[in-house]
Amino acid sequence: MTRHVTRPRLIAASFGLLALVIFAVPPGSATPPVERRVEIDATQFEFAPGRIVVNRGDHVTIHLTASDVVHGFYLDGYGFEQRVEPGVAQELAFVADRAGKFRYRCAVPCGPLHPFMIGELVVNANTPYWRAIGVVFSAAAGMLIFLWQAGKTESLEENTHETQPRF
Amino acid sequence: MLNQGRIDLLERMPPLKRVLKARAFQPAMMLLTLAVFTLAILAGLAGTPAGNRNFGIVFVWIVWWALLIAVLVPFFGRLWCTVCPIPAPGEWLQRRAIVQRRPGRLWTRGLRWPRRLKNIWLQNLGFLGVALFSTIILTRPNVSAWVLLSFLLAGVVLSALYRNRVFCRYVCPVGGFIGLYSMLAPVELRVADPDVCVAHKTKDCLTGNEFGYGCPWMTYPGSLQRNAACGLCFECLKTCPKNNIVLNLRAPGGDLLVADERRLDEAYKAFIMLGCALLYSAVLLGPWGWLKAWANMHTLPHWGLYALGFVVLNLAILPGTFGAAVWLARRIARQPQPLRRLIVDYAYALIPLGLAAWIAFTFGFVLVNGSYALAALSDPFGWGWDLFGTASTPWTPLGESVLPFLQVGVLTAGLLFALHTTYKIARQNSAQHRAAFLATLPISGFAVLITLGFLRLYLG
Numbered sequence: 235m236t237r238h239v240t241r242p243r244l245i246a247a248s249f250g251l252l253a254l255v256i257f258a259v260p261p262g263s264a265t266p267p268v269e270r271r272v273e274i275d276a277t278q279f280e281f282a283p284g285r286i287v288v289n290r291g292d293h294v295t296i297h298l299t300a301s302d303v304v305h306g307f308y309l310d311g312y313g314f315e316q317r318v319e320p321g322v323a324q325e326l327a328f329v330a331d332r333a334g335k336f337r338y339r340c341a342v343p344c345g346p347l348h349p350f351m352i353g354e355l356v357v358n359a360n361t362p363y364w365r366a367i368g369v370v371f372s373a374a375a376g377m378l379i380f381l382w383q384a385g386k387t388e389s390l391e392e393n394t395h396e397t398q399p400r401f
Numbered sequence: 402m403l404n405q406g407r408i409d410l411l412e413r414m415p416p417l418k419r420v421l422k423a424r425a426f427q428p429a430m431m432l433l434t435l436a437v438f439t440l441a442i443l444a445g446l447a448g449t450p451a452g453n454r455n456f457g458i459v460f461v462w463i464v465w466w467a468l469l470i471a472v473l474v475p476f477f478g479r480l481w482c483t484v485c486p487i488p489a490p491g492e493w494l495q496r497r498a499i500v501q502r503r504p505g506r507l508w509t510r511g512l513r514w515p516r517r518l519k520n521i522w523l524q525n526l527g528f529l530g531v532a533l534f535s536t537i538i539l540t541r542p543n544v545s546a547w548v549l550l551s552f553l554l555a556g557v558v559l560s561a562l563y564r565n566r567v568f569c570r571y572v573c574p575v576g577g578f579i580g581l582y583s584m585l586a587p588v589e590l591r592v593a594d595p596d597v598c599v600a601h602k603t604k605d606c607l608t609g610n611e612f613g614y615g616c617p618w619m620t621y622p623g624s625l626q627r628n629a630a631c632g633l634c635f636e637c638l639k640t641c642p643k644n645n646i647v648l649n650l651r652a653p654g655g656d657l658l659v660a661d662e663r664r665l666d667e668a669y670k671a672f673i674m675l676g677c678a679l680l681y682s683a684v685l686l687g688p689w690g691w692l693k694a695w696a697n698m699h700t701l702p703h704w705g706l707y708a709l710g711f712v713v714l715n716l717a718i719l720p721g722t723f724g725a726a727v728w729l730a731r732r733i734a735r736q737p738q739p740l741r742r743l744i745v746d747y748a749y750a751l752i753p754l755g756l757a758a759w760i761a762f763t764f765g766f767v768l769v770n771g772s773y774a775l776a777a778l779s780d781p782f783g784w785g786w787d788l789f790g791t792a793s794t795p796w797t798p799l800g801e802s803v804l805p806f807l808q809v810g811v812l813t814a815g816l817l818f819a820l821h822t823t824y825k826i827a828r829q830n831s832a833q834h835r836a837a838f839l840a841t842l843p844i845s846g847f848a849v850l851i852t853l854g855f856l857r858l859y860l861g
Contacts, residue, residue, distance in 0.1 A: 277690075279690065279693055279694075279697075280688075280689075280690020280691075280693065280694075281688070281690070282690070284688030284689060284690060285688050308798065310769075310798065310801035310802075310804075311801060311802055334805065334860070335805075335859075335860050335861065336801075337686075337801070339769070339798070341796065343451055343453055343454070346450075346452055346540035346541055346697070347536070347540055347693055347697055348452075348453060349452070349453060349540075349766065349769075349770050350536075350540075350685045350686070350693060350766075351693075352686060352687070352688055353688045354688045360860070360861070362805055362860055363856065363860040363861045366805070366809040366856050366860050367853065367856060369809060369813055370809075370812070370813055370816060370849065370852050370853065370856065371849070373813050373816065373817055374816060374817075374820060374845060374848075374849050377817050377820045377821065378820065378838075378841070378842075378845060381820070381821065381824045381838065381841065382838050385824065385828070385834040385837065385838060386834055388834070389833070389834040
């Protein structure tokens with residue numbers, strides 16, 4: 235009987251904890267927004283720099299160049315795309331108003347590894363990442379609590395069964 | 402008792418049973434996939450060298466791969482092996498027939514497969530070999546085509562030398578991991594009553610009869626406890642005169658708890674798959690251009706370093722770290738079993754996490770690059786054709802906003818499954834619940850760390 239009552243409660247508690255972690259982490263950053271100018275150079279098959287870190291609300295201007303062949307620049311999450319030819323620089327300006335990690339990808343086929351020509355824009359505070367860590371920890375903790383409790387109940391039931399007289 | 406808590410799909414769905422019993426079903430599916438496979442090879446050899454415009458790359462490494470790892474394997478186990486075109490020419494030559502059951506012996510030299518190789522070590526090495534060159538194979542249509550062609554030729558040669566599907570069972574690098582992860586699937590082929598098989602003298606499922614061939618996978622259905630060695634060819638369904646074969650719907654992952662069939666080669670497969678998912682995520686989806694250049698054989702010494710790191714991580718670092726976690730688990734739980742035995746046992750808990758990792762990795766490139774399929778469908782060789790009017794479809798990344806949620810969801814589900822399996826395995830090795838729970842902790846710690854590693858790569 236205990237088993238039937240305890241398990242749903244435990245599962246509910248674990249999911250409650252999960253939900254708390256997902257929604258309790260405050261979004262946004264305490265740092266005031268600034269103007270950021272970033273120079274990105276595209277060559278087969280990498281962007282330099284491969285990783286840019288800004289804060290949420292920053293006004294970002296990307297100065298984009300290509301050193302070998304024609305490349306493209308597509309930013310996940312923000313959805314804008316720009317073609318860039320060698321010798322002709324391009325500029326992209328936007329407000330980093332979404333927190334998280336967003337990949338920028340080459341949008342013009344440039345050679346065999348083109349689909350994997352990827353860079354990363356991290357907009358801090360990277361709340362999706364920290365929330366994901368919270369989800370993983372609370373889910374693991376919930377599962378361990380569940381296993382502990384369910385195993386204990388099962389052991390008790392087994393022991394009771396073993397000590398009962400057999401007819 | 403064996404099939405308790407399971408639903409026999411063949412009993413519930415008689416039309417499904419009729420289809421699976423029909424001799425024409427499997428060859429028809431194989432002919433279809435063989436046609437696509439042939440087109441992929443031809444496109445690879447004669448089509449454009451631009452991978453994103455070539456049917457051979459787009460349909461094999463984006464469409465087929467996504468279907469295999471995110472749908473077929475997790476939900477249907479070895480169903481791909483039912484329709485796989487690779488062993489088809491060899492098997493048809495061996496049988497000298499495609500559909501009908503031809504009486505007489507198989508057309509083969511009938512050599513004995515070495516006892517030492519009756520495991521998946523060759524498949525482990527084959528997968529590692531392909532994985533080492535994967536950056537080249539995934540992006541060069543001609544290389545990809547030669548690899549596929551070599552699989553096909555290996556299937557034919559081995560069929561000519563050995564009986565049945567030796568290639569599928571012991572050699573195919575893809576079949577190795579499909580077998581491993583098929584143990585998680587909610588579908589299983591089993592017998593309804595093993596006692597019927599014991600009492601049945603002629604064993605038609607092994608020897609064959611007028612309705613079908615003996616099991617091409619050299620598996621005896623009567624003692625089948627796991628999906629790993631059953632290729633779902635359904636020959637036993639055709640040959641069984643006792644109507645004793647069932648196709649069950651079940652709770653996923655029960656095979657991981659079959660203690661007496663756990664082996665070191667499968668444990669290593671679990672390590673290799675997890676390690677490769679981690680490395681692929683870093684190399685192909687990461688921002689490190691130098692790492693891509695090394696993997697892409699920019700220079701031979703750099704590739705050598707990459708290959709060394711790849712092999713050491715997969716064969717030593719990952720198993721070694723996991724071994725340390727198991728050592729700790731054994732110590733705190735005072736488990737009397739030998740350490741090697743426990744490492745093998747607990748490695749099966751990494752199977753759900755590994756599959757989840759592969760699905761998360763696959764989402765990472767398939768959603769973004771899936772739109773290439775429309776263009777490649779209309780113009781498979783990249784020669785300027787427009788068969789279906791979709792050749793000019795622009796590259797349109799899909800789902801990049803929901804991608805992190807999908808990846809976190811899948812990884813968390815895989816982790817929870819792994820922790821649950823760890824405890825169940827620990828319970829098999831400990832008389833007391835408390836000891837089993839204590840043993841679960843270090844291995845759970847390892848699984849959480851691996852999951853955090855993936856999160857760092859995808860979201861951090």
